[in-house]
Amino acid sequence: MSERSWKEIPIGGIIEEAGNADSYETGSWRTYRPIWDAEKCIHCLACWIACPDSSILLEDGKMVGIDYAHCKGCGICAFECPDKISALEMVLETDAAAAK
Amino acid sequence: MPAPKQLAQHEDLVTGGHRACAGCLPMTAMRQLLLAAGQDTVVGCATGCVEVVTTIYPYTAWKTPFIHNAFENSAATISGAEAAYTSLRKQGKIDKKINFIAMGGDGGTYDIGLQSLSGAMERGHNMLYICYDNQAYMNTGIQRSGGTPKGTATSTTPVGKVIPGKTQFPKPLTEIMIAHDIPFVAQATPGYPKDFTDKVEKALAIDGPAFINVLAPCPRGWRYPAEQSMEYARLAVNTCFWPLFEVEYGVFKVNRKPKEKLPVSKWFEGQGRFRHLFKEANKGIIDEVQAEVDRKWAWILKREELTQA
Amino acid sequence: MARRLTLTGNDAAAEAMRQIDPDVVTCFPITPQTELMHKFADFVADGEVKAEMVLVESEHSAMSAAVGAASAGARVMTATSANGLALMWEIVYIAASNRLPIVMPVVNRALSGPINIHCDHSDTMGCRDTGWIQLYSENAQEVYDNILQAILIAENPDVLLPVMVTFDGFIISHTVEVLDALEDKEASDWVGEYKAMYTLLDTEKPATFGPLDLQDYYFEHKRQQIEGMSNATGVIKSVGKAYEKLSGRAYGMTERYMTDDADYVVVALGSTCGTAKVVVDEMRAEGKRVGLLKIRSFRPFPHAEIVAGLASAKAIGVLDRSVSFGAPGGPVHKEILAALSGTGHQTSIVNYLYGLGGRDISLDHIRSVFEELETVAGKTIAPNEVRFIGLRG
Structure with missing residues (x-):
């Protein structure tokens, strides 16, 4: 977001665009990347309800992927994924990038 | 009755792109809170982690109306907003139902904001107060608060040669709020999402003030691996350090009675802030905390028995 | 048609507030402001005003609740004196910085310590740099007139700043004087309806109020405040002229x-x-x-x-x-x-x-x-x- 002059911004510190933090990316904070295995996923949403960064993507109540623009790689999703399912795995970001 | 599958039908009202630490469970609490509360909710938050990380100008992570005023006054601020709503509604200038939620961390609630909270509850505003309790002033660098457990190492109660961390037990905030005789008081944690979101729905449906104390683990301040935030929330419940219970018009209900009540040391283990307590010289502190946990747990169960009858 | 009244300064302020009939009035008692709020509480108890009166547990909460109510789009008033103003100091700054047109009579009283309940200007002079407009009143007539004008000054879109209307504790607040007041209809037409630019109650277009404002924008927001205060000079004069037309009493800077x-x-x-x-x-x-x-x-x-x-x-x-x-x-x-x-x-x-x-x-x-x-x-x-x-x- 380009920095605006005092004549161009709303007064009083008001932020008019609700949820515009969505355009601020925190994905580069990651050391580890969650890798999701769609085949194994049972869509229990244990990861989704626990994610602090709203980074588990859903469609029609089912998981469809991970928002890497915002995911900080905390690993809560993989930890919460039931042991028997293990549809999420944390991989070093550098390895994940190399694999790409 | 919201469970993840039902909640997934609701819109997520807190976006990513906020600047909380990785693994921040207070932010999970915020998501769950608003999944349950919905779009027509005015949120006020005291100065603290959540306020700071979600509203760094010109960005906001809130998709609902949001106000931050200062550290000690989120309850007073929201009571003013609720009074404005009441006035405008009586005048016929607004008719939709709007929820009012004030929030603060443990510093903003147990300590500096307690007067403002007490006043707002006494006045009977139709509002819900959420304390997201991460048991220290995390935003300013992990200083002890009135909500910090006994024995905790913080920046202002460090483990020294003479003093082994915080020497006082935490202020019994939930009990203080019960003593306000408001319609609804509860303890919850995002570690049990269904329990928490059910309580939010119940609190908002009730006419009058409600209070929920929400234990929200902080990997940075508690010093455990970030991926285990939900686990440390559950352990606090299953050791009965943080019982899940609610008090509706004076009637107690314990929402979770652990099948196996774990020793409090199970929750302490793995948290860097309690590591020193496992040294031989400090083990008496764990025993003291355990005795206090047992006493309080028994008293909650007893009151459930007395009031349910 | 003027109504000739015999009132104390506090009652004159309450009379202006009755006619303005704000949406929300927040209040905590402090001498010598108390009788102003007693009188207004009478109006509330008798159903003469529609205002929600929020009887808070401190002046800090009085100003905090005023900020919450004003952010929710309400026309808001409160009143205080001395130590009460000192206790709300932090939020006095925030009200101005958030550009909330709150109007607050301040009954001037010496700040502690030692504690003293009588008049001097240490309270309002102490917050001369908070970003509030300050109008000082000579007598009960001016108290009344200034409060009515303050609403229009504060809410002017080129200003949007809170206003303190000050008057000397006991000397004015507790002295009975003769004054001329507007008819109720004249007064309510004068203040008109307040329409906030932003409101917390707009859940369709949700805005964030009071964000963390760092090195990159805080300065810009302060510059806007300087502009609002600068615009206030012209607005105070034009409101004064309009009020003279209505009341026959002239007001300038x-x-x-x-x-x-x-x-x-x-x-x-x-x-x-x-x-x-x-x-x-x-x-x-x-x-x-x-x-x-x-x-x-x-x-x-x-x-x-x-x-x-x-x-x-x-x-x-x-x-x-x-x-x-x-x-x-x-x-x-x-x-x-x-x-x-x-x-x-x-x-x-x-x-x-x-x-x-x-x-x-x-x-x-x-x-x-x-x-x-x-x-x-x-x-x-x-x-x-x-x-x-x-x-x-």
Whole structure:
């Protein structure tokens, strides 16, 4: 977001665009990347309800992927994924990038 | 009755792109809170982690109306907003139902904001107060608060040669709020999402003030691996350090009675802030905390028995 | 049609508030503001107003709740004095910074300590840099008129700043005076409907209020506030003119009382101006060219009007009812020096500190100021040569 002059911004510190933090990316904070295995996923949403960064993507109540623009790689999703399912795995970001 | 599958039908009202630490469970609490509360909710938050990380100008992570005023006054601020709503509604200038939620961390609630909270509850505003309790002033660098457990190492109660961390037990905030005789008081944690979101729905449906104390683990301040935030929330419940219970018009209900009540040391283990307590010289502190946990747990169960009858 | 009333200053303020009928009034009791709120509470209890009265547990919460209510789009008022204002100080700044047009009568009282309940200006002078507009009132009539005008000044889209209407504790607040008030319909037409630019209650278009504002934008927001305060000068004047049309009573940034040809001018604020006018009348009858320059708007400070009002003065006595510890002279004195600096106007300026903690100021005191001014004309007075009025030696 380009920095605006005092004549161009709303007064009083008001932020008019609700949820515009969505355009601020925190994905580069990651050391580890969650890798999701769609085949194994049972869509229990244990990861989704626990994610602090709203980074588990859903469609029609089912998981469809991970928002890497915002995911900080905390690993809560993989930890919460039931042991028997293990549809999420944390991989070093550098390895994940190399694999790409 | 919201469970993840039902909640997934609701819109997520807190976006990513906020600047909380990785693994921040207070932010999970915020998501769950608003999944349950919905779009027509005015949120006020005291100065603290959540306020700071979600509203760094010109960005906001809130998709609902949001106000931050200062550290000690989120309850007073929201009571003013609720009074404005009441006035405008009586005048016929607004008719939709709007929820009012004030929030603060443990510093903003147990300590500096307690007067403002007490006043707002006494006045009977139709509002819900959420304390997201991460048991220290995390935003300013992990200083002890009135909500910090006994024995905790913080920046202002460090483990020294003479003093082994915080020497006082935490202020019994939930009990203080019960003593306000408001319609609804509860303890919850995002570690049990269904329990928490059910309580939010119940609190908002009730006419009058409600209070929920929400234990929200902080990997940075508690010093455990970030991926285990939900686990440390559950352990606090299953050791009965943080019982899940609610008090509706004076009637107690314990929402979770652990099948196996774990020793409090199970929750302490793995948290860097309690590591020193496992040294031989400090083990008496764990025993003291355990005795206090047992006493309080028994008293909650007893009151459930007395009031349910 | 004017209604002639006999009211105390506090009751005059409450009468203005009844006619304005704000959406929300927040309140915590403090002497000498209390009777203002008692009177307003009577109006609420009798159903004469629609206002929600939020009876908070501290002044800090009074201003906090006012900020919450104003952010929710309500027209909001509160009132306080002295220590109450000091307790809300933090949020007084926030109300101005968030551009919330709250109107707050402040019944001037000395700040503790030692504790004292009587008048001086240490409370409002202490927050002269909070970003609030400050209108000082000479008597109950002005209390009433200033409060009605404050609503329009605060809510003007080019201003959007909160306003303090101040009046001297006990001297005005508890003294019964005769005043003329507007008819209810005139008053409600005058204040009209308030429509906030942003409101928390707009859940369709949710906005965030009070964010964390860092190095990249805080300065810009402060610049906007400077602009709002700067615009207030013109708005105060135009609102004053419109009010004169309605009420027949004229209001500007200052009141020049026989200053046009005056050799010796006293500058003052508040109730002391009434006393000074009597002295000016007496001395004029004696053939002395004396005058009073009354400051109505201390924030924004009326530089141009001050320079014009002092143009003929050979010597000026500036009366301060509060101390700026460690500074050369009181807050009003410093502003006068600053206003005249660079104008080339050669005059002798003496600072008088008076009336702290409610110490009386008499006709004789003000006469002695004028008499001293006659002796200092042409002399250079060091800014820190402060004279004390009514202090035992």
